Amino acid sequence: MATNFSTHKMTNIIDNNLLIRLKGSNINEPVQELYKNYFESVVYYLKGQGCNEEDGADIFQESILVFIEQVQQDKFRGDSSIKTYITGIARNLYMNELRSKGRRANREEFYAKDNFSEVEESVQHRMYSNENSKKLMQLFEEIGDPCKKILSGYYFENMPMKKLLLLTNYDNEQVLRNKKAKCMKHLKDLITTSKEITELFKTYLTYAQ
Amino acid sequence: MPSNIQTEIALDDFLSGAINRHRLNEIMNMNGVNETDLALEEHHTAIHVVRQYNIMKQVQNVHTDFFKKTVQPEKAPAKVISMPPRVFVMRIAAGLIIILAGFTMVQYFGSTGTGFYKSLHNSYSVTENRSGTENKSELVEAFKKGDHTTVISLYNQISNPGNRELFFAGNAYLETGSTSKAIELMQQILAHNKTSGELLYQDEAEYYLAMGYLKNNETDKALPILTGIANEPAHTYHNKVSRITLLKMKWLGHK
Numbered sequence: 486m487a488t489n490f491s492t493h494k495m496t497n498i499i500d501n502n503l504l505i506r507l508k509g510s511n512i513n514e515p516v517q518e519l520y521k522n523y524f525e526s527v528v529y530y531l532k533g534q535g536c537n538e539e540d541g542a543d544i545f546q547e548s549i550l551v552f553i554e555q556v557q558q559d560k561f562r563g564d565s566s567i568k569t570y571i572t573g574i575a576r577n578l579y580m581n582e583l584r585s586k587g588r589r590a591n592r593e594e595f596y597a598k599d600n601f602s603e604v605e606e607s608v609q610h611r612m613y614s615n616e617n618s619k620k621l622m623q624l625f626e627e628i629g630d631p632c633k634k635i636l637s638g639y640y641f642e643n644m645p646m647k648k649l650l651l652l653t654n655y656d657n658e659q660v661l662r663n664k665k666a667k668c669m670k671h672l673k674d675l676i677t678t679s680k681e682i683t684e685l686f687k688t689y690l691t692y693a694q
Numbered sequence: 695m696p697s698n699i700q701t702e703i704a705l706d707d708f709l710s711g712a713i714n715r716h717r718l719n720e721i722m723n724m725n726g727v728n729e730t731d732l733a734l735e736e737h738h739t740a741i742h743v744v745r746q747y748n749i750m751k752q753v754q755n756v757h758t759d760f761f762k763k764t765v766q767p768e769k770a771p772a773k774v775i776s777m778p779p780r781v782f783v784m785r786i787a788a789g790l791i792i793i794l795a796g797f798t799m800v801q802y803f804g805s806t807g808t809g810f811y812k813s814l815h816n817s818y819s820v821t822e823n824r825s826g827t828e829n830k831s832e833l834v835e836a837f838k839k840g841d842h843t844t845v846i847s848l849y850n851q852i853s854n855p856g857n858r859e860l861f862f863a864g865n866a867y868l869e870t871g872s873t874s875k876a877i878e879l880m881q882q883i884l885a886h887n888k889t890s891g892e893l894l895y896q897d898e899a900e901y902y903l904a905m906g907y908l909k910n911n912e913t914d915k916a917l918p919i920l921t922g923i924a925n926e927p928a929h930t931y932h933n934k935v936s937r938i939t940l941l942k943m944k945w946l947g948h949k
Contacts, residue, residue: 510748511752512749512752512753513752513755513756516752516753516756517756517759517760520756520757520760521760524760542757542761546753546754546757549753550749550750550753553749553753554749613750618750618754621743621746621747621750622747622750622751622754624743625743625744625747629894629895630896630897630898630930631894631896631897636744637744637747637748640741640744640745641744641745641748662699662703663699665702666698666699666702666703669702669737669740670702672740672743672744673736673737673739673740676736676739676740676743677736682743683739686739686742686743687739
């Protein structure tokens with residue numbers, strides 16, 4: 486009993502540490518841990534529901550993106566284990582996948598096995614679908630590398646202008662600020678011209694608020 | 695939606711809590727932006743795109759690495775072959791001679807500018823086209839299809855080409871063997887950026903200018919550019935320029 490308690494406590498400490506690191510800007514290592522610890526079991530679960538291995542791997546990747554967001558928005562409260570939580574996300578994503586592809590036969594089989602009365606369709610899941618992820622990434626790629634570097638540094642890594650100046654080859658902070666403003670304008674123009682992305686984010690931000 | 699530096703800074707300041715909504719409205723009005731709510735929504739969305747991109751990129755990298763490691767087949771255990779010690783030593787010596795001869799040949803034949811060009815050059819690939827005008831769009835589409843002749847033809851119809859058109863046309867010239875023209879266009883991008891303070895296609899133009907020089911056997915001109923790229927970890931093409939190649943260039947007298 487004492488051993489179980491200390492193991493549980495240790496797991497919690499490790500999980501908390503992972504969650505803290507997922508809130509930072511460099512999430513490579515914690516994501517690697519998520520892959521190492523949960524990929525196999527989640528894909529195994531999905532395969533048991535009729536999903537093939539390739540789709541299972543894609544769904545796992547999407548699940549990780551959803552999970553990171555839940556953690557960053559403090560929506561994951563640790564009521565269940567990380568494994569259970571990610572498996573739950575993967576299950577919902579797989580249901581969405583079945584619905585969108587209209588694989589009725591597979592869906593009926595899935596319902597029969599797990600007796601889910603209703604499928605939860607989340608906006609977040611739509612945001613992280615492979616297709617939409619690719620669109621969003623391509624859109625951002627289009628602003629060019631210098632702009633990517635500046636906007637990522639400022640808005641994602643929360644770098645102060647002084648530090649960002651050291652990483653770029655601009656003469657002073659004012660020139661860098663001007664460049665940042667131009668980059669944002671360029672990005673906003675691209676978003677506005679892409680109806681799909683605009684719509685996606687409109688729904689998503691409404692949901693997230 | 696008009697946008698300038700003041701409004702951009704004001705939007706950032708508002709989101710960070712440095713100014714209140716009243717002050718934001720004032721700044722927006724002063725700069726001719728009447729719809730503050732819309733401006734805020736657009737700003738918020740753009741920031742989300744930046745964040746999502748960075749998260750997705752990192753997860754995608756881990757995903758790819760994970761598969762590389764797990765999918766790689768395990769190497770079959772090496773066979774244990776017993777042989778007399780003298781034969782074993784002679785075989786090792788013969789192997790070393792072959793490796794040395796091969797290395798010397800590679801150095802000899804690869805020491806020209808074009809040799810370095812072949813080892814360093816990667817054709818530019820474009821992922822997506824969302825250019826503003828029809829003409830620009832056609833140009834990028836043609837480039838994506840590898841139709842360099844059309845790219846050059848479309849470029850020649852543009853009266854005032856921007857960095858993007860210069861860059862794609864420059865690459866098309868590079869691919870079709872008109873190296874001097876490619877060099878000229880890459881130089882134009884860098885000159886424009888130097889005077890305007892912009893950085894559009896800066897890293898790309900530097901790298902492909904160096905490639906142009908190498909293809910033209912002007913290694914002495916390519917070397918300082920490539921050294922600069924190798925010295926700047928944040929440069930887009932930093933990983934493509936190995937220090938070993940640079941050393942080879944220097945050792946082989948291309949100073």
